[in-house]
Amino acid sequence: MRNDETILLNLSRIGDQKSGLATFSMSILECFIRESQKYLVVLTPADKFQNPLGTNNNIKVIKIPKYLSFNSHVSKFKPLFWLAYSFTFPKNQRIFSPTHHAIPFAKNQIITVHDLRPYFYPDSILQSLYFHHLLPRAIDRAKAILTVSFSTKKLIEQTYRTDPNKIFVVPNQIDVSRFKPLNQTSKNITPYLLMVGATWKHKNAHEVIENHNLWSSKYKLKIVSGKGQYRSYLEKIVQKYGLTNQVEFLDNISDTVLVSLYQSASALIYPSIMEGFGIPPLEAMACGIPVIVSNIDVFNEIYSDIPIYVSLGNKISWQKAFAELEGQDISNKIQKGLLKAQEFSQERMCKAFIDALSKIWPDIFKYEILR
Numbered sequence: 161m162r163n164d165e166t167i168l169l170n171l172s173r174i175g176d177q178k179s180g181l182a183t184f185s186m187s188i189l190e191c192f193i194r195e196s197q198k199y200l201v202v203l204t205p206a207d208k209f210q211n212p213l214g215t216n217n218n219i220k221v222i223k224i225p226k227y228l229s230f231n232s233h234v235s236k237f238k239p240l241f242w243l244a245y246s247f248t249f250p251k252n253q254r255i256f257s258p259t260h261h262a263i264p265f266a267k268n269q270i271i272t273v274h275d276l277r278p279y280f281y282p283d284s285i286l287q288s289l290y291f292h293h294l295l296p297r298a299i300d301r302a303k304a305i306l307t308v309s310f311s312t313k314k315l316i317e318q319t320y321r322t323d324p325n326k327i328f329v330v331p332n333q334i335d336v337s338r339f340k341p342l343n344q345t346s347k348n349i350t351p352y353l354l355m356v357g358a359t360w361k362h363k364n365a366h367e368v369i370e371n372h373n374l375w376s377s378k379y380k381l382k383i384v385s386g387k388g389q390y391r392s393y394l395e396k397i398v399q400k401y402g403l404t405n406q407v408e409f410l411d412n413i414s415d416t417v418l419v420s421l422y423q424s425a426s427a428l429i430y431p432s433i434m435e436g437f438g439i440p441p442l443e444a445m446a447c448g449i450p451v452i453v454s455n456i457d458v459f460n461e462i463y464s465d466i467p468i469y470v471s472l473g474n475k476i477s478w479q480k481a482f483a484e485l486e487g488q489d490i491s492n493k494i495q496k497g498l499l500k501a502q503e504f505s506q507e508r509m510c511k512a513f514i515d516a517l518s519k520i521w522p523d524i525f526k527y528e529i530l531r
Contacts, residue, residue, distance in 0.1 A: 167524070168249065170257035171204045172224045180332070180357075180439050181274065184308070185258040187333055191510040193219070254521065258306075262298035270520060271298060272306040272330075275436025276315050281362045296320045304520040306330050306513075308437040311458035328516035331462075333509040334442050336502055338415065341448030342423035352380040354425035356418070356440040358394070359386040362433045364454070364472065369397050369407065371478045379426060381407045384418070422447035427485055431470060432456065441467060442504055445497030450490050452481050466496045 169192065174185040192200055200219045224245065247264060249255070255269035262271045273295070282288035299305055299320050305327045307313050313327045353375060358365040365383055368375075375381070381403075385391050391409065398407045413421075422428065428444035431454040438459060441451045445466065453459045455469040468484045471477040484490070517524055 166201065167254045167256060169200055169202045170255055170263065171202055173259045173261040181259055184332055187506060187509055188258045188513060191513050195514050260295060262302065267301050267303065269302055270304045270306060271302050273316055274308055275312055275434065276319055277362050277434045279319060280434060283360065304328060306516060308332050309458050309461055311461050312436045330512045330516060331504060331509060332437050332439055333504050333506045334439065334446060334501060336446045339419060339422065339443045339446035349424055350380055351378060351426045352382050354421055354428050355381070355383045356428065357385070358383050359388060359390060361390050364431045364433050365394055366397060367431055367472060368429055369394065369401065369403065371475065372401055372403055374478055374482050376403060376406050382410060382421060383407065384410045384413060384421070386411055419447065422449060425449050427452055431472060433472065437462065442501050446501035448494055448498060450485060450493055451497070452485065463500065466493055466500055
């Protein structure tokens, strides 16, 4: 079978299995398997791939070297290694990547741009160069672009002057069978606020800490984050304000612990400066707790009037948010949040993905995918 009749599913840069990219990517893989029933060639990190449907002879796995695996540590050389490695793949075969890491010079590929945060708030010079110079070229060459929200689609259109008909929205999904409310009616623990995924500066955990006088007399704060430069910065300002007994940092926690943290929290705080989607607020809603989020377009699109919104940099807005957290309407918001979380199912995501793929590659399900 010719290379242009094959599909390479590029999962090489999905990161940790618990990350949002990994969750999206593995859901896409599951959709491929269930809908096409064809052979898949899956490019994956050597130590991270797990077939979501168990043993399946329709999947061939190509494992990339460990030094190319994605993680929270910003490396100056890893993008260059990846660039060199990607030249080993045929450029005329069909390629789908659930991340923005395109195969150079490949035209018959679909890439997924989850957000443009690195364009506006890059973690490194190389990341800035990629989003300003390499990614726009990849978008121009690509067969199509997937993204996870209409707000991000609009931003891609505006930033890269991309044809909107070339961009398809496939929303994220959460598993409400795992993320669900606590069975018991009371929580016999010290009240705490929760932040999840605060590994990068755009997650804006520092603003929450800086407004400690609004919450520290009543709540503790638990921050789930990976270790790195931003985490070190947060630890320093916690020490600066004398909050070491009020703020707890957690990392490398299990899914079970994460669900438990959601279930017992007084609220999730997610005041991102910029997001492509934002999964933790949905997970929190599914667990039956209120959420406080920044008043940005994507959150208004996805969550409507369910969260408590804050205007970043506005102390009065934060004061109102914490007052609203204890207001009479909070139970109504929690109930609406439970219903909202159920909308973002695996079935909904899979349907959107298959609909998009059927428009991009109308004959995709007629080909066997090469082993």
